[in-house]
Amino acid sequence: MSQIEALATPSVTRPASKRQAILDAAKRAFVRDGIGAVGIDAIAIDAGVSRQTVYNQIGDKDQLFVAVVEDVTTRSSALLMATLATFPDRPGDLQADLTDFAVRLLGRCMCDIDGRALSLLLVRESHRFPELFETWHQYGPGKDWPALAACFDRLARNGYLDITDASLxxxxxxxxxxxxxxxxxxPCVRPSEEALRSTATLGVSTFLRAFGARP
Amino acid sequence: MSQIEALATPSVTRPASKRQAILDAAKRAFVRDGIGAVGIDAIAIDAGVSRQTVYNQIGDKDQLFVAVVEDVTTRSSALLMATLATFPDRPGDLQADLTDFAVRLLGRCMCDIDGRALSLLLVRESHRFPELFETWHQYGPGKDWPALAACFDRLARNGYLDITDASLxxxxxxxxxxxxxxxxxxPCVRPSEEALRSTATLGVSTFLRAFGARP
Amino acid sequence: MSQIEALATPSVTRPASKRQAILDAAKRAFVRDGIGAVGIDAIAIDAGVSRQTVYNQIGDKDQLFVAVVEDVTTRSSALLMATLATFPDRPGDLQADLTDFAVRLLGRCMCDIDGRALSLLLVRESHRFPELFETWHQYGPGKDWPALAACFDRLARNGYLDITDASLxxxxxxxxxxxxxxxxxxPCVRPSEEALRSTATLGVSTFLRAFGARP
Amino acid sequence: MSQIEALATPSVTRPASKRQAILDAAKRAFVRDGIGAVGIDAIAIDAGVSRQTVYNQIGDKDQLFVAVVEDVTTRSSALLMATLATFPDRPGDLQADLTDFAVRLLGRCMCDIDGRALSLLLVRESHRFPELFETWHQYGPGKDWPALAACFDRLARNGYLDITDASLxxxxxxxxxxxxxxxxxxPCVRPSEEALRSTATLGVSTFLRAFGARP
DNA sequence: AATGAATGAGTCTTCATTCAT
DNA sequence: CATGAATGAAGACTCATTCAT
Incomplete structure (x- = not known):
């Protein structure tokens, strides 16, 4: 939030951000304990609001779960698209640039620890949230691999890779x-930057042994 | 149980197998719904026994979870080792034999749908079962990758692969x-045999592009 | 049981004594834990019989309680009467003989730890066992103080005491x-013989200071 | 509560007194039925609150029992000390003043019907509440007889009694x-004022026959 | 007679949700 | 909006009792 915005909302900055605080707390609680094992009170306390406010702002537990999934999906999807936009279409150093990209991707995919856990939750509770499950299947994580495939397709057309099936x-x-x-x-073990770079380096290395263009 | 055994034990085969029936039902329920969302009654009904029998044979819910984890760990570990024993050390057709092995591995790893879901459960509830978690970490799934690495090492020494790090x-x-x-x-979506063979073929193909010995 | 009886019942000596074993175990359990907190299984195990035998021999828990109360009442009442029969009507040494009698009485009244606890139980559960409660009130412990009063009356008539109200x-x-x-x-703290004699001595001493005949 | 206080606190006297209402109801229930036979619901209804309020204010059944014991101990101890303060050190009419004191003491000791029953409960459940049991043994009822002994000692020093062992x-x-x-x-049979006075009179009479100072 | 199992009831405890203050 | 309480519905666990072997 910018300073100007902060000034514009003198003492009640929360009304808007309280919703987000609730969603964040709920997300943490859901991915940590599962949907059934979380108490509304715990979420409210963690969010720094009263129990009633949760009900006023969002509704009951199911609505809360839906809201969390939508929130996380929107955010992580946008993040992923933004990351894909940094794909090195014409790399100077193929190995290095691809590794950098992989590190960026992993760094986001790990924030996807949340997203990943939410996915499992959603699968588990899919029978209780059929519409949400459908929506998530269509617009969810799977929808973005085609975008990544397109990146590799461009890279191959530019002569950097030797592949026939970009999706594969x-x-x-x-x-x-x-x-x-x-x-x-x-839970909540975020790998270090070194671990990320290490696994990315190794993975890209093997990837290029298999698919790197040969002169 | 063979037909002969079935005939030999007309009506009293249960006393020993009731425990197993309970464990199986509990495993299904746990991996399907999570540890907190399952009712003991549902497990008992699914196992075809009474609720009391669950408590008599095993104990309360926590003990039930521990027993399930131990049971699954033991079984799947043995299965995995048995599968590794079929690794083609001196393959006639490297691509084909490695693919067959991969299919076998996946066929077991998918029975490991249970094992996999249990792992997630165990991670989630690790704070409530610290000892179990430790034991599982030491003797659990991770301990077997070295065995697979040894397989690849043998394959490389026999001249079929071009690798420097067998573990990688x-x-x-x-x-x-x-x-x-x-x-x-x-939940419980067991991939078809074709899907298994397809993904195995593609995976082995890429693997050999990267690591196959070149003349 | 005599040797002849023992021979007459070669291997099944119990049938008669099992009932008593059950009653004893039940009494111990009831006075220790209260009527509601005892499990039939625990009683059966303590008695060395099977659960079914309890039901066959006596019946359900209420009938078991009734049987225990009747058993204890009968025994302790007989014991008390027998003890009262040793009252020193014409003591050689008033203080000493009365103290000896008090020790005997206490020794029995303390075995009456059981009886006493049973009384409390009976009072507490009186609304569930109205007839038993009535019977116990009429033929129970209270009925015996008049007998003790008669003893003191005889002692006074013989010139050893200076009392006007023997009951008091x-x-x-x-x-x-x-x-x-x-x-x-x-629970179950049986006072030592010394403690019994000490309190009896002090009590009789005060009693005689108040009621001893004065020349 | 005085009339003035009652007027001053129109409708919101509860917040503090709800806890007390729960403790009172629990005390009644415990001494009436024993600790295991009471239902939390019954206590809550008797206290005029909801079940949840019991859990919010105090906790589970064990904590409730502990709270009751502490409450009763504190109250009855204070009451007893206050009563002992009215002991007639220099009585005008020894027999009459001592009888009046005995009546006061009994009137309180009967509120001790609760305390007495609680003692038995505590003894019975002592293995489950070892610390509470210890505390109660140290600061509980026994600690006050020395105070009464001191009263009798003063009375004897003032020449009204002929005793050597004040404690006895x-x-x-x-x-x-x-x-x-x-x-x-x-249960809950509070003796009438006449019964109290009668037994006090008789008891003091015998006491003075034994220990009254003789000229 | 003893054992293991089944059934049904009951209790403790927690939770989600709503209401009043 | 926060607090505290009330309600109703779960679910875990235990128990008494009965059956079958």
Missing amino acids: AARHFMALINADLPTDQG | AARHFMALINADLPTDQG | AARHFMALINADLPTDQG | AARHFMALINADLPTDQG
């Missing part, structure tokens, strides 16, 4: 750069 | 053959 | 010799 | 004035 290359790229990340390593 | 090769191999499997695709 | 003397005698006994001192 | 006199005094009170006479 995208999937294997993702698999390789994620290979060393401990996906089940317990 | 093992990790990337696993990542590639799992790349197309929808890990979060909802 | 009996009550005060009981109060005094019980004064130092820790009635609430926790 | 105190214990026998208590035993005698309690002799006719039906301690096990069922």
